[in-house]
Amino acid sequence: MPAAVPPPLDVDRLIDDRRTRIIVCCGSGGVGKTTVAAALGLRAAERGRRVVVLTVDPARRLAQSMGLSALDNTPRPVPMTGKASPRQRPEDSAHNAAPAGGSLHAMMLDMKRTFDEIVEAHADPDRAAQILANPFYQSLSSGFSGTQEYMAMEKLGQLRRADEWDLIVVDTPPSRSALDFLDAPQRLGRFLDGRLLRLLTAPAKLGGRAYLRVLNVGFGVVTGVLTKILGAQVLKDAQTFVTALDTMFGGFRERADYTYRLLRAPGTAFLVIAAPEPDALREASYFVERLAVEGMPLAGLILNRVHRSPAARLSAVRSLAAAESLQPNGDRRGDEPQATSARAAQAPNSLAIAALRLHAERMQLAAAQRRLAEGFTAAHPLIPVAEVPAQADDVHDLAGLRAIGNSFRTG
Amino acid sequence: MSARDTDWEGVRLHVVTGKGGTGKTTVAAALALALASGGKRVLLIEVEGRQGIAQVFDCPPLPYAERRVAVAPATATRPGGEVYALAADPEHALLEYLEMFYNLRHAGTALTKLGVVDFATTIAPGLRDVLLTGKAAEATRRREGNKHTYDAVVMDAPPTGRIGRFLNVTAEVSGLARVGPTRSHADTVQKVISSPETAVHFVTLLEEMPVQETLDGIAELAGLGDGGLQAGGIMINMVHPLVLSPDQLHAAASGSIDEDELALELKAAGLEDTRQLAAALAAELTEHATTVTGQRAQRRRLAGPGQPRYDLPMITDGIDLAGLYRIAAALRDQGAA
Numbered sequence: 001m002p003a004a005v006p007p008p009l010d011v012d013r014l015i016d017d018r019r020t021r022i023i024v025c026c027g028s029g030g031v032g033k034t035t036v037a038a039a040l041g042l043r044a045a046e047r048g049r050r051v052v053v054l055t056v057d058p059a060r061r062l063a064q065s066m067g068l069s070a071l072d073n074t075p076r077p078v079p080m081t082g083k084a085s086p087r088q089r090p091e092d093s094a095h096n097a098a099p100a101g102g103s104l105h106a107m108m109l110d111m112k113r114t115f116d117e118i119v120e121a122h123a124d125p126d127r128a129a130q131i132l133a134n135p136f137y138q139s140l141s142s143g144f145s146g147t148q149e150y151m152a153m154e155k156l157g158q159l160r161r162a163d164e165w166d167l168i169v170v171d172t173p174p175s176r177s178a179l180d181f182l183d184a185p186q187r188l189g190r191f192l193d194g195r196l197l198r199l200l201t202a203p204a205k206l207g208g209r210a211y212l213r214v215l216n217v218g219f220g221v222v223t224g225v226l227t228k229i230l231g232a233q234v235l236k237d238a239q240t241f242v243t244a245l246d247t248m249f250g251g252f253r254e255r256a257d258y259t260y261r262l263l264r265a266p267g268t269a270f271l272v273i274a275a276p277e278p279d280a281l282r283e284a285s286y287f288v289e290r291l292a293v294e295g296m297p298l299a300g301l302i303l304n305r306v307h308r309s310p311a312a313r314l315s316a317v318r319s320l321a322a323a324e325s326l327q328p329n330g331d332r333r334g335d336e337p338q339a340t341s342a343r344a345a346q347a348p349n350s351l352a353i354a355a356l357r358l359h360a361e362r363m364q365l366a367a368a369q370r371r372l373a374e375g376f377t378a379a380h381p382l383i384p385v386a387e388v389p390a391q392a393d394d395v396h397d398l399a400g401l402r403a404i405g406n407s408f409r410t411g
Numbered sequence: 412m413s414a415r416d417t418d419w420e421g422v423r424l425h426v427v428t429g430k431g432g433t434g435k436t437t438v439a440a441a442l443a444l445a446l447a448s449g450g451k452r453v454l455l456i457e458v459e460g461r462q463g464i465a466q467v468f469d470c471p472p473l474p475y476a477e478r479r480v481a482v483a484p485a486t487a488t489r490p491g492g493e494v495y496a497l498a499a500d501p502e503h504a505l506l507e508y509l510e511m512f513y514n515l516r517h518a519g520t521a522l523t524k525l526g527v528v529d530f531a532t533t534i535a536p537g538l539r540d541v542l543l544t545g546k547a548a549e550a551t552r553r554r555e556g557n558k559h560t561y562d563a564v565v566m567d568a569p570p571t572g573r574i575g576r577f578l579n580v581t582a583e584v585s586g587l588a589r590v591g592p593t594r595s596h597a598d599t600v601q602k603v604i605s606s607p608e609t610a611v612h613f614v615t616l617l618e619e620m621p622v623q624e625t626l627d628g629i630a631e632l633a634g635l636g637d638g639g640l641q642a643g644g645i646m647i648n649m650v651h652p653l654v655l656s657p658d659q660l661h662a663a664a665s666g667s668i669d670e671d672e673l674a675l676e677l678k679a680a681g682l683e684d685t686r687q688l689a690a691a692l693a694a695e696l697t698e699h700a701t702t703v704t705g706q707r708a709q710r711r712r713l714a715g716p717g718q719p720r721y722d723l724p725m726i727t728d729g730i731d732l733a734g735l736y737r738i739a740a741a742l743r744d745q746g747a748a
Contacts, residue, residue: 028431028432029430029431029432029570030430030431030432030433030621031432139537225509225513225531226531228513228593229505229508229509229531229538229593231593275432277432278466279463279466280432309691309695310691310694310695311688311691311692311695314682314688318682322677322680322681322682323680325680325681326676326679326680349654349656350676351655351659351662351668351669351672351673351676351696352673352676352677352679352680352692354654354655354659354696355673355692355693355695355696356677356680356692357654358654358695358696358699359692359695362695392698392699392701392702392705393701393702393705394618394619394620394705396619
């Protein structure tokens, strides 16, 4: 049976298409999502788009490389220095001007600040102060497991409405699961808007009590349990908070719904980022299936950190055999895995032996990765795939981001 | 039988954290296997609802129940051991807790239907955490007769970015319950986690971000609980053995490999197109050397906090049970278990 070959993902066409207004990069933690998002943003800017990259918790050096030392929740211009293009004169690259009007901004999400700003924008100063000081609000705005996702989506909505950029690249929060950022905003919205919270915070409403009766639970049991495990003060704080919010604007669920519609609107494209590893690809599969169910537009899969060899014609088996034939006196050290740490202490191999062994390992790794990628494509044959080769070093400057971007070059 | 000398003598609850993508679950499973060998019984707990343990041990999804998932190998000198596993989730833990303290199992089911459990764990994220850490603490302290049910408990904990909050039980629930059963429950849990019986291990790769998170995490532990939590070992995962001599590494890193000589050797090995091949292999060597040089810098940073460090082998052909046992053996050989 022939191996499944995915259709190629044409990233350049996606970012060059002016109708593409939002690119959402999602995937499980540790796959290099932030780096890929930044690389996409830079490439799009250098191809003439006015881009803002919304990132969440990037590596320090990556942030510095993009000129983001301060976490201030506001898009900042990234000076696109050191552009490799030979036509670019040095004086051009010194300031923030890319060819054909492209520009790059980047920002780091501050979730509490974003939440605070929503409150401040919608309530009069006194009420806002009251909400901001509420202990329940404080734990919700910094602790609730969905707040970061919710605020990332809220910020996306704000950036879209501001209309200063023609392309927004979003890096989703490092959730335990790639699906969290789709679910969390609605969960938070549902929770804040929810029947149960209203029920508990407005116990005088008889309808609520009747609802509980249907389930054969006394109202006292429910509040009793909650008071016992949470404490009376928490319920009281929650009540104050919800009452204050209620009069303020039309409910959190509405905002969550707005974001949801934005994600489904034409002009939004999802890119699933994965590393060629079992866990990451499993998450990617779930995500692809989920997007289909939700009717959200998936552009394709970006397979990051793919190991390939410039000498792919020399197979692992032949490479090892060649290394062995060069080994003096039939010395087979290093063949058994346990010997690996001892090996370095012994006399060094010739460079050719080392090179051939490294090459064999690389080919084995590449083969294992290819099998995993084929597994994904077998299950999702229509999903376009683009690959980013593994980088030898951590990306820490624009040149590194540019190198990743260049792997999207087609033809 | 005299106890073997290990770095974590007296530790009974091993918390394993690490940045996403570092192989935290695999290392936690290998540590459980390593601790179990020698006739021990070890419980491996996961708390994030991703059924990672079932995947690592290649068994059906785990219920909220302690199931035996693997045996540790017996050797000529040591008997084997057993690894049990539990997929803990806050909902079941809360119901168990309600039953234990309030005898509310029946009402609990109705509460679940109503979404009260979801509500309670949502409104108070600290509650969610204390229920999960509470389960680990309970298993660690549990006894059958005068003997502990488990010789050790290994928890596959949330990633490094969330570990401080997760383990800072008392502070997390202090806003909730100042008195009463939840509070005393939290205090008991915190006592276990803050005691010398608990150590927090960090899984990392020799890459900038995981190393940074490891260093930040270790620093954070000192300020948690009552007087800090005990930092454990640094498990450096996917370590590639050195294949180049220092001179070779230097030549490769600076891109000054003698390709002619390499081509001659390749020819001697019976290969064809040796000039082209030598150029390609030289490029591979240079890339490898760049990686190794970067990894050395990260390794120096990891030495900073002075915690024991363990090198775990890179398994290139995908983690299966054999690979898991190899990592477990590496942990034992280096004194982590």
